[in-house]
Amino acid sequence: MDKKTKTIRAFTHGRIITPEKEIPDGTLIVAGRGIQSLGRSSDIRVPDGAEVIECTGKILTPGFIDIHLHGGGGYDFSDAEGLAGAARFHASQGTTAMLPTLCPESLPKIRTNLALLGKGYPQNTDDESPLPEIIGLHLEGPFLNPKRRGAFDAGSLLLPRSGLIREFFEASGGALRLMTLAPELDGGMALIREAKEFGIIPCLGHSDATYEQAAAAFHIGIRHATHLFNAMRGFHHRAPGCALSALLDPEISVEVVVDGHHLHEAAVEMVYRLKGRDKMILVTDAAPLSGLQSGSCMLAGQRVEIRGEKALNQEGNLAGSLLSMAEALRLSVQRAGISLVDAARMATLNPAQLLGLSDIRGRLFAGGEADLVILNESLKVDAVYIGGRQVPEFKNRAAD
Ligand SMILES: [Zn+2]
Structure with missing residues (x-):
């Protein structure tokens, strides 16, 4: 597009959280897909002819990066249409x-699923609305400990086997980026090395590892712990388990599912105090039912339904959450006592850092992509922009 015809938008007088710094009265100029400039409103000139979006009382953050989600809005990832619907x-x-x-x-x-999702969104869609970029795939399993299977079917869990990670990576067309595994399984350590060979970040999860086993796994390459405390050996003062090992290792980042069901608020506060603002990552672990008030769906071959504001399988185990990233951020601030600036960082910069993408993602900076969230004072979404284009309102489809 010719430079002169680019749409220029000026977001004026908002509270901008970049999140490395906070600008209490800031203005951000978007030209086409990118951020042209941002700073204190008194320092930024609004270009002639710009569309002005008044943001007094509103909060601007980078777009959220969700590294763990299984669907949403009534859609799952079992086909390309579902992928676009959930997205x-x-x-x-x-x-x-x-x-x-x-x-x-x-x-x-x-x-089959890796191959399908590795190809991304369907090409032939008439729908021009901007969609989140797929910056990789996360495979949760199948090398998980049956003792900590959570809502997964024990029959689909496998012991580590050499060569399978290569197969998975190739099936995904190179898109596989995170893999959750239980390092204490026989052959678990070899699995970590194999994942690293393909540039896949190994994560500890659905694991019964002891404190010592987890420490050894971190030493050889695990970087991250999946939904901390959930489906994981917990803490005992004489046998502290993998959860404490993750909490005490300053190199390890941890995911938290802050929906009021997966973790008590006090547990979230403890994680915040131990990991600080840099190594905590908000995720949704969203079930396909997230965003709906009621209904049921299939997930990994099991029926999951909404009961009491939770997504539960037929055994009554939590099967993902009903969260969106905005809701995770809001609950982190309003119920778990995390500062807004730190919670924003946990939804943007921290996941970008884990993925090695923080030079281009998870931050608002001049020259960066205009991926932007505007929140109102109650921390509900006011508007979202992806590559400078506004995301339309979502209309739910009823789940079956
Ligand atoms: Zn999950």
């Missing part, structure tokens, strides 16, 4: 980049 829901709630996450299923099914 539309999460985009409307501030997610501008994501790692669609696959559950353990039969090997042929895992390969």
